[in-house]
Amino acid sequence: DGGITQSPKYLFRKEGQNVTLSCEQNLNHDAMYWYRQDPGQGLRLIYYSQIVNDFQKGDIAEGYSVSREKKESFPLTVTSAQKNPTAFYLCASSIEHRGSEAFFGQGTRLTVV
Amino acid sequence: SQKIEQNSEALNIQEGKTATLTCNYTNYSPAYLQWYRQDPGRGPVFLLLIRENEKEKRKERLKVTFDTTLKQSLFHITASQPADSATYLCALDAGFQKLVFGTGTRLLVSP
Numbered sequence: 400d401g402g403i404t405q406s407p408k409y410l411f412r413k414e415g416q417n418v419t420l421s422c423e424q425n426l427n428h429d430a431m432y433w434y435r436q437d438p439g440q441g442l443r444l445i446y447y448s449q450i451v452n453d454f455q456k457g458d459i460a461e462g463y464s465v466s467r468e469k470k471e472s473f474p475l476t477v478t479s480a481q482k483n484p485t486a487f488y489l490c491a492s493s494i495e496h497r498g499s500e501a502f503f504g505q506g507t508r509l510t511v512v
Numbered sequence: 513s514q515k516i517e518q519n520s521e522a523l524n525i526q527e528g529k530t531a532t533l534t535c536n537y538t539n540y541s542p543a544y545l546q547w548y549r550q551d552p553g554r555g556p557v558f559l560l561l562i563r564e565n566e567k568e569k570r571k572e573r574l575k576v577t578f579d580t581t582l583k584q585s586l587f588h589i590t591a592s593q594p595a596d597s598a599t600y601l602c603a604l605d606a607g608f609q610k611l612v613f614g615t616g617t618r619l620l621v622s623p
Contacts, residue, residue, distance in 0.1 A: 430609050441601060441615035442519070442556070449609045458612070489555050493611070497546040498563060501603070501611055503555030 401405050404427065405490050405504035412484075420475045421492035428502070431473040431496035436487040436506075439443045444462060445488075448473055465483060477509065484511045514539040516614035518602060524620045531592050533617045535585040535602035540612075542604035545578055545585045550599045551614065559600075560587075592621045 403424040413416045424432065430449050434442040434457075444457030448467040462481025467473055473492075477484045487508050491501040516537045525531050531547045535545070544563045548556035562569045562578040562585065575588040586593050601616040 418598075432611060439520075442603075442613035443515075444610065445614055447610060455608070455610070457610070487553075491555070491611075493609075495590075495609065496611065497605060498550070498561055500545075500546065500558035500561065503557070506553070506555050507555075 403492050403502050403504040405488075406505050407507060408505065410507055412509065414511055415479045417476055417478050418484075419507065420465070420477070420488055420509070421470055422473045422475065422504060424473075424492045424502070425471060426492055426502060428444060428492035429470070430433075430493045431467070432491040432493075432501065433457075433463070433465065433473070433475045434489045434491065436489060442489060442500075445475065484509060495501045514606070514612075516540070516602065516604060516612060518600075518614040518617045520615060520617070521603075522618040522620055524622065525592055527593060527621055531589040531596070531621070533587040533600050533619065535587070535614050537583050537604060537614075540583075540604055542563055542606070544605050545576075546603045546611075547574075547576055547585075547587050548601045548603060548613075551603055556601055556613075577611060589619075594621050594623055598620050606612050617622055 432447045433445040447466040448454035449459045464476045490504045493499045547559045550556040577586045599616045602614045
C-alpha cells in the first residue's frame with residue numbers, strides 16, 4: 400500500500416528543544432517537500448528536495464533544517480532558533496516532472512510549550 | 513513581491529448552486545496551476561491541474577480556467593453538495609519543481 404507517512408501525528412516539546420519530524424514515502428518519488436500551515440492559513444514552503452543529497456530553501460527556511468540521505472526519507476528538524484514553531488507541518492512528495500501532483504502525508508501537529 | 517491570493521473569507525452557498533473560487537497571482541510565470549482540497553486536520557488532496565497553454569479543464573463536476581494574461585485561475589464546482597464543504601487551495605509552479613500554495617478559500621455548502 401503506497402503512500403507518504405508522517406510521524407508522529409501530535410508532538411509536544413518544551414521551548415528551546417530541537418525536534419525532528421519524520422516523513423517517509425514508498426512511492427518512489429524524487430521530489431519531497433515540507434510545508435507549514437498556521438490556523439486559517441495556506442501552506443508555506445519550508446524546504447524542498449528534487450533528488451537525494453540535495454535540497455533547497457523555501458520561503459520560510461529560517462529555524463529549520465532538513466536532510467535527504469535516502470530517496471524515501473526527508474526528515475525536518477525544528478530548531479530552537481525557530482521563533483514560533485507551533486504549527487501543523489505537512490510533508491509531500493511528487494515525481495520529478497513539472498506539473499505532477501503532490502501527495503501529502505496526514506501532517507504532524509507540533510505544539511511547543 | 514510574489515504572491516498567490518485566494519479569498520480569505522469563507523464562501524457560503526446553497527446545495528445545487530455553482531461555487532466559484534478565485535486564485536490570483538503576481539510576479540510568477542507558472543507553467544501550470546493545480547487545485548487541491550483540504551479537509552480539517554488532513555493533508556491536501558490533488559483535484560486538477562491546468563497548464564499555461566490550456567484555457568479550461570474539466571473533471572466531473574469540477575471546472576478550472578487559467579488566464580495567464582489576467583494571472584488568474586477560476587475553480588468551479590457545479591451542482592454543489594454539502595460533501596463539497598472543505599478548504600480549496602491553488603498551487604503553482606514557481607520553477608525548478610518548487611510548488612507554492614495560496615492561502616486557501618473555505619467553501620461551505622448548506623443543504
